Amino acid sequence: MYVAIGGGDTVSPIFLIDLWSENHDEPSEDTDYWSGTEDVIDVTGYYDPSYLDPATGETTTFINATFSRLLNTGDIWDTIIEADKHIDINWGYKKGKKFGFDEHDSYSQGRIKFARSADNESFSKEDSKYFGLAIHLVLMTIFWTIMAPIAIMVARYGKHLKCWYWCHLISFAIVIIGTIISVSYAYQIHHTPTVQTTKKPRYHSRLGFIITCLILGQGFIGLICKFLQTKSSVFSIISQVRRAHKAIGYGLLILALMNNTYGFAIMSMEIVHDIMLAICLAIMFLFELRHQLSFWKPGFLCLKKLPEMSHQEAMEMIEKEGAKLMFCDELVMNIGPFITSHPGGGYMLRDTIGEDAGKYMVGCSSINGELMPYAHSRPAFDYTKKLAIAKVPYPEGYLEKLDESETNNLMHWAVSFQHALNETTRLISLSSPHFRLSQEQLQPSYIGKHFKVTAKIGGTAISRYYSAFFADLHSWAQELDNSGKLSNNYPACSEGNLQLIYRVYGLGKITQYLSNLSAENIVELKGPLGPGLLLNNYSGNYLGFAGGTGIIPFLDVVHYLWLSKDNPSSLKLTLFASFRTVEDAFCIDLLEETSRILGEDKFKFVVMVDKQAKDMNFPEIIKKYAGSNPDRAWVCGPSGYNNFIKSLLIEGGLGRKKIIVM
Numbered sequence: 012m013y014v015a016i017g018g019g020d021t022v023s024p025i026f027l028i029d030l031w032s033e034n035h036d037e038p039s040e041d042t043d044y045w046s047g048t049e050d051v052i053d054v055t056g057y058y059d060p061s062y063l064d065p066a067t068g069e070t071t072t073f074i075n076a077t078f079s080r081l082l083n084t085g086d087i088w089d090t091i092i093e094a095d096k097h098i099d100i101n102w103g104y105k106k107g108k109k110f111g112f113d114e115h116d117s118y119s120q121g122r123i124k125f126a127r128s129a130d131n132e133s134f135s136k137e138d139s140k141y142f143g144l145a146i147h148l149v150l151m152t153i154f155w156t157i158m159a160p161i162a163i164m165v166a167r168y169g170k171h172l173k174c175w176y177w178c179h180l181i182s183f184a185i186v187i188i189g190t191i192i193s194v195s196y197a198y199q200i201h202h203t204p205t206v207q208t209t210k211k212p213r214y215h216s217r218l219g220f221i222i223t224c225l226i227l228g229q230g231f232i233g234l235i236c237k238f239l240q241t242k243s244s245v246f247s248i249i250s251q252v253r254r255a256h257k258a259i260g261y262g263l264l265i266l267a268l269m270n271n272t273y274g275f276a277i278m279s280m281e282i283v284h285d286i287m288l289a290i291c292l293a294i295m296f297l298f299e300l301r302h303q304l305s306f307w308k309p310g311f312l313c314l315k316k317l318p319e320m321s322h323q324e325a326m327e328m329i330e331k332e333g334a335k336l337m338f339c340d341e342l343v344m345n346i347g348p349f350i351t352s353h354p355g356g357g358y359m360l361r362d363t364i365g366e367d368a369g370k371y372m373v374g375c376s377s378i379n380g381e382l383m384p385y386a387h388s389r390p391a392f393d394y395t396k397k398l399a400i401a402k403v404p405y406p407e408g409y410l411e412k413l414d415e416s417e418t419n420n421l422m423h424w425a426v427s428f429q430h431a432l433n434e435t436t437r438l439i440s441l442s443s444p445h446f447r448l449s450q451e452q453l454q455p456s457y458i459g460k461h462f463k464v465t466a467k468i469g470g471t472a473i474s475r476y477y478s479a480f481f482a483d484l485h486s487w488a489q490e491l492d493n494s495g496k497l498s499n500n501y502p503a504c505s506e507g508n509l510q511l512i513y514r515v516y517g518l519g520k521i522t523q524y525l526s527n528l529s530a531e532n533i534v535e536l537k538g539p540l541g542p543g544l545l546l547n548n549y550s551g552n553y554l555g556f557a558g559g560t561g562i563i564p565f566l567d568v569v570h571y572l573w574l575s576k577d578n579p580s581s582l583k584l585t586l587f588a589s590f591r592t593v594e595d596a597f598c599i600d601l602l603e604e605t606s607r608i609l610g611e612d613k614f615k616f617v618v619m620v621d622k623q624a625k626d627m628n629f630p631e632i633i634k635k636y637a638g639s640n641p642d643r644a645w646v647c648g649p650s651g652y653n654n655f656i657k658s659l660l661i662e663g664g665l666g667r668k669k670i671i672v673m
């Protein structure tokens with residue numbers, strides 16, 4: 012209930028009007044509302060603008076107003092006054108002739124008790140309700156304009172930080188609990204029947220109610236999301252729950268910021284709110300811009316300061332210390348703190364420790380081959396830099412640099428020639444005026460490394476990886492081919508040229524691009540990259556599993572065995588090669604003939620084409636070989652194939668650390 016008291020600039024009678032307002036807007040008369048009645052009765056008193064205060068002897072203004080009102084008027088637009096209980100009262104006044112609500116010079120609030128006896132009367136200048144609502148406003152501002160955006164930004168931009176999850180969880184736990192308490196408190200001190208509420212308070216309370224219900228659910232979904240990311244390996248469920256959590260989170264933030272707008276408007280403090288909201292949105296916008304465009308790249312700058320670490324050293328850390336390391340091109344990443352934060356689920360990273368993740372990042376492989384390959388976004392590539400703990404130097408001597416100013420990060424090689432090994436498989440020979448492939452004796456550590464080919468296709472840069480090899484297939488075939496049995500379809504390797512073999516896919520982006528290149532066309536390359544076979548010396552007993560073009564890294568091992576046939580060497584390889592069709596197979600006669608001449612105790616070669624694998628009970632054979640305790644097993648093929656072989660090897664008793672998945 013408002014009671015407006017009006018007067019003039021001369022000693023005059025006063026008048027009072029019974030008004031109602033829920034917020035700090037101009038109130039309307041009760042009679043303007045539905046079923047409202049004028050309930051101020053028996054008004055007497057006067058307004059004296061030059062009243063002589065007997066206490067101070069000074070002239071001042073004085074209002075004397077006496078009126079009656081039933082404690083319970085029965086009008087829903089009047090507060091029920093309970094006798095002997097404190098109620099809140101606000102007042103404002105102004106000097107001047109004009110009567111209005113927006114020009115009060117002074118205002119304040121307090122508490123008053125309408126007492127049954129004089130002893131019980133009380134009045135104090137303090138308004139508990141106003142104070143309570145002000146606290147609610149401050150808390151909601153802190154929670155939703157500061158803490159919630161920080162918690163969201165930590166989750167969006169800080170997943171590489173160890174503490175991000177706890178920051179997110181604790182911040183939101185505070186926001187959730189704080190909101191529920193503050194909203195309940197605000198409702199307790201300010202519950203008003205819906206029919207009495209005007210537009211802004213009504214929207215404010217309804218939105219507040221929706222937010223309070225949603226935040227509890229959101230907290231619960233957040234915990235489920237974390238549980239699934241940590242424990243589950245069902246990608247579709249993880250991704251749906253994560254998306255729901257994200258969508259509700261953003262929705263909640265928008266609703267809460269809208270509701271803060273109403274809250275501030277009710278308190279007539281729009282300007283404060285607008286400034287805070289503008290700052291909050293500007294900060295969020297800048298962070299997002301940076302995230303999307305990477306215009307400020309601390310990760311990139313830090314890269315130069317990273318210590319160097321070889322693939323071997325990183326693998327030792329994995330084996331001996333249980334470090335959770337992974338490679339991405341030249342970077343060594345510590346993915347430990349990130350495992351359960353990976354949007355696709357922690358299982359994806361757990362399964363690929365020790366592997367080069369570049370293939371998953373660029374979208375030419377998917378985990379276990381179960382999903383469609385997914386080309387990661389630019390921000391995801393930035394994460395690899397943030398997670399990097401070291402940089403692998405390019406192997407010295409692999410490529411001879413003819414021009415020291417050139418870098419392996421971005422090389423341009425020209426096509427010398429392309430040669431069809433079969434209907435779908437091509438050998439491409441590349442030359443460069445700035446680089447030459449090593450002509451020295453082949454270092455074991457070079458074997459199995461790959462190069463990254465990048466091309467702009469349809470305006471987008473697409474990258475794929477291709478294994479390089481050193482063996483000169485032509486002279487190898489000639490040396491083997493005493494009886495003229497070989498197909499002799501092998502091109503001679505030009506000195507210093509880089510050789511890649513690729514299978515052309517009908518819809519394959521990069522293989523279509525490569526197959527359309529002619530002599531002298533330029534190919535953009537980065538490399539050599541990847542751990543390769545991690546061979547330290549030419550000794551040991553190894554198992555090799557090659558799926559399709561996965562046979563390429565093994566060519567150099569077998570070629571070494573061939574070249575060293577007259578020297579005693581303790582290197583032994585058993586190689587299983589699988590092809591989908593006979594037409595897909597290549598270099599088979601070369602490897603079979605080498606095996607026949609060297610003998611199976613040096614190089615055993617088993618080649619299978621699709622159905623053959625079933626006929627010969629391939630899984631049992633793999634398990635048997637795994638049980639023969641080789642020094643290491645190399646698995647190189649599409650990710651589905653790799654995963655299949657890896658699990659059979661583990662089932663057969665070979666330790667995970669002995670299996671190198673390429």
Ligand SMILES: Cc1cc2nc3c(=O)[nH]c(=O)nc-3n(C[C@H](O)[C@H](O)[C@H](O)COP(=O)(O)OP(=O)(O)OC[C@H]3O[C@@H](n4cnc5c(N)ncnc54)[C@H](O)[C@@H]3O)c2cc1C
Nearest residue numbers: 370375475476477478512513514516518519520521522560
């Ligand atoms: C370390 C490493 C080394 C490698 N070495 C070699 C190598 O030496 N030689 C070699 O040939 N390959 C190699 N690969 C594989 C190579 O990187 C490419 O994945 C392969 O050449 C296909 O690339 P692409 O761009 O032509 O095909 P992509 O465009 O990636 O398509 C691949 C296949 O998927 C199909 N496909 C694509 N998109 C869809 C879709 N939306 N729906 C259904 N099907 C689709 C295509 O038709 C094609 O059959 C290697 C991979 C890795 C990780």
